[in-house]
Amino acid sequence: MKPPAIAIDGPAASGKSTVAKLVAKKLGYTFINTGAMYRAIAWYLAQQGVAPAQHEKIAEMLPNMPLDFGKEGAVSTVLCAGKRLGRELTEPVVNDSVSLVAAIPEVRAFLLHKQREYNESEAVVMEGRDIGTAVFPDTPFKYYVTASEEVRAARRAAQGLTDSIRERDKNDRERACSPLTRAADARVIDTSDMTVEQVVAEIVNDIKDKTQVQS
Ligand code: DC
Numbered sequence: 001m002k003p004p005a006i007a008i009d010g011p012a013a014s015g016k017s018t019v020a021k022l023v024a025k026k027l028g029y030t031f032i033n034t035g036a037m038y039r040a041i042a043w044y045l046a047q048q049g050v051a052p053a054q055h056e057k058i059a060e061m062l063p064n065m066p067l068d069f070g071k072e073g074a075v076s077t078v079l080c081a082g083k084r085l086g087r088e089l090t091e092p093v094v095n096d097s098v099s100l101v102a103a104i105p106e107v108r109a110f111l112l113h114k115q116r117e118y119n120e121s122e123a124v125v126m127e128g129r130d131i132g133t134a135v136f137p138d139t140p141f142k143y144y145v146t147a148s149e150e151v152r153a154a155r156r157a158a159q160g161l162t163d164s165i166r167e168r169d170k171n172d173r174e175r176a177c178s179p180l181t182r183a184a185d186a187r188v189i190d191t192s193d194m195t196v197e198q199v200v201a202e203i204v205n206d207i208k209d210k211t212q213v214q215s
Helices: 017-027 036-048 053-066 092-101 106-120 131-135 149-158 165-174 196-214
Strands: 005-009 032-033 067-072 074-082 124-128 142-146 185-190
Touching: 005 017, 005 131, 005 196, 017 032, 017 124, 017 142, 017 196, 032 036, 032 106, 036 053, 036 074, 036 092, 036 106, 036 124, 053 106, 067 106, 092 165, 106 124, 106 131, 124 131, 131 142, 142 196, 149 165, 185 196
Parallel strands: 005 124, 005 142, 032 074, 032 124, 142 185
Antiparallel strands: 067 074
């Protein structure tokens, strides 16, 4: 039987990364940050001086990019030419271009395959925008984590990041290919007035309930 996949989607700065990491830890599953995968491609393209509008060139470059999507311990990593990417992934040039790069169908198809590979041999908690709708549409464990725009902007600012989340969300919601949208069967959690611990508990309890029903 395929190992379980927990899908956590939601808009930028909704708190889904923090929550997904803790849910993975509680369950002993691997945490996969798919935003970092899109960010790595956006960063690499910026390094090469390739604009997000150069779709054909980007599609051609994809199989030969020196990027590796792996994991360290129980957390996904992104490497470029063997070097782990960290701070690079939140550079302004990446924040500004990533939603445009993520709208390119060839980029999405390329990463979809890599994302599913993680779940072939291990249980995962995967966070992103289309995990419940496109990556694991058949998983019974889908969560759509959101928060009011004010709360999300405040959370981003508290991280010391200046990132136009409104524009990124607009691009992510309006793109033709796998847009950010709530899966019809996802449980919606508005985290505006919740603590991280409350959100984690709600998700973990729901997974436990569903697992008991299934077994
Ligand atoms: O989660 P994040 O803010 O690091 O994501 C960066 C961008 O990548 C975001 O603007 C949308 C895109 N993305 C996506 O389109 N699909 C995913 N599964 C994850 C991220």
